[in-house]
Amino acid sequence: MDRFWALLTPAEHALLTASGTERDYATGAVVCHEGEVTRHVLVVLRGLLRVTASTANGGEKVLAVRGAGDIVGERAAIDGRPRSATVRALVDVRALVLSDTAFADLCQRHPRIAWAVLTVVVARQRDTDRQRVQFSGTATQRVAAVLIDVALRRGIADQGEVSLSQEELAGIAGTSRESLVRVLRSLREQGIIRTGRRKIDILRVSRLYDLTT
Numbered sequence: 001m002d003r004f005w006a007l008l009t010p011a012e013h014a015l016l017t018a019s020g021t022e023r024d025y026a027t028g029a030v031v032c033h034e035g036e037v038t039r040h041v042l043v044v045l046r047g048l049l050r051v052t053a054s055t056a057n058g059g060e061k062v063l064a065v066r067g068a069g070d071i072v073g074e075r076a077a078i079d080g081r082p083r084s085a086t087v088r089a090l091v092d093v094r095a096l097v098l099s100d101t102a103f104a105d106l107c108q109r110h111p112r113i114a115w116a117v118l119t120v121v122v123a124r125q126r127d128t129d130r131q132r133v134q135f136s137g138t139a140t141q142r143v144a145a146v147l148i149d150v151a152l153r154r155g156i157a158d159q160g161e162v163s164l165s166q167e168e169l170a171g172i173a174g175t176s177r178e179s180l181v182r183v184l185r186s187l188r189e190q191g192i193i194r195t196g197r198r199k200i201d202i203l204r205v206s207r208l209y210d211l212t213t
Contacts (some may be wrong), residue, residue, distance in 0.1 A: 003069030005043060007116035015113070016043065019106055020098040031087040031095075032073065039080065039100035042072040047093030048150075050168065053085045062171035064124075065090065065150055065164075074117055077103050091163050142173040143183045144211040147193070151205050165198045 005013070022045065025031060032038055034053055042049075044066055051064040051072070063085055066072050076083050077100040098106075107114035146169060150162045164172075170180040184200075187193045192208060194201040202208070 003067075004071035004116055004120050005069035007119060008113065012110065012113055012116075015106060015110065016096060016098070019102040020096040023095055023097050025089040025093040025095065027089055027091050029089045029093075031089065031093075032083050034084065034086045035082050037082050039073075039077045041074050041077045041098045041100065041103045042087075042095040043098075044068050044070045044072065045094045045096055047095075048090040048163065049093060050088050050090045051085045052088070052171075060086075060171070062168055065172070071117065071120055074103070074121070076100075090168075139173070139175045139179040140183050140186065141212050142175055143169065143180060143187075144208040146173045147200065147202060148205065148208050148212065151202055151208075161199055161201050163199050169200070 008016070020043070025047075031042065031049060032040075046068055049066045049070075049072060050062060051066060052060045052062050055061050066087075072087055072095075073083070075081075080100075107117060147162065150164065151160065166177065166180055166184070170177050173180065175183075184193065184195055188195060190207065192202070192204050192211075194203060
C-alpha cells in the first residue's frame with residue numbers, strides 16, 4: 001500500500017509542512033487515547049506508531065503499525081467522533097501535526113491531497129478485509145504476513161530489525177502467545193529470523209513470502 005506522503009508532490013509536501021508543526025514523541029509516549037475527543041492529524045516523518053483498541057474482555061488488541069509517510073488520525077478529523085484507537089510510539093517518533101481545521105482547509109483547497117487521503121482510507125479498508133482472510137490461515141501464515149507488513153513499512157528489502165515484542169506480534173497476528181513461540185522457534189531454526197529483547201531481526205524476508213502461500 002502506498003503511504004500518504006508518497007502519493008503527494010514536493011509542492012504538496014511543502015503545503016502540509018507549512019500548515020502543521022513538527023513534534024517529537026519518545027518511545028512509549030501516547031499520541032492519542034481511545035475515546036478521547038481530539039481531532040488533530042499526524043503524518044509520521046520518522047519512527048513507528050502502534051495502534052491498539054480495547055477488547056470486550058478488557059484486553060488490548062493491536063490493530064496496526066504505522067511508519068514513516070503514513071497518516072494517522074484522519075477519521076476523527078473528518079467525522080468529529082471520538083478516537084477509535086490508542087496510538088503509542090513504538091520507538092522515538094517525529095511527526096507533522098496538523099489541526100483538524102488546517103487539515104480540512106488543505107483537503108478542500110487541494111483536491112489531490114483529498115484524493116491521497118481517500119486512497120489511503122480505501123487501501124486500509126482493503127487491508128482490513130484481507131486480514132480477515134489471513135486470520136483464517138495458520139499461525140505461521142499470519143505471523144509471516146505481519147512480519148512482512150512491518151518490514152515493508154521499515155523499508156527492509158531482505159534483512160533488517162523490527163521493534164516488536166512477542167505480545168505485540170501475537171496481538172497483530174491474532175494468535176496465542178504459545179502458538180507464536182512455536183512459530184518463532186521454527187523461523188529461527190530455518191534461519192529466517194533471529195530474536196532478541198523486544199526485537200526481531202529478519203534475516204530473509206523473501207522466505208517469509210514463501211510461508212504466506
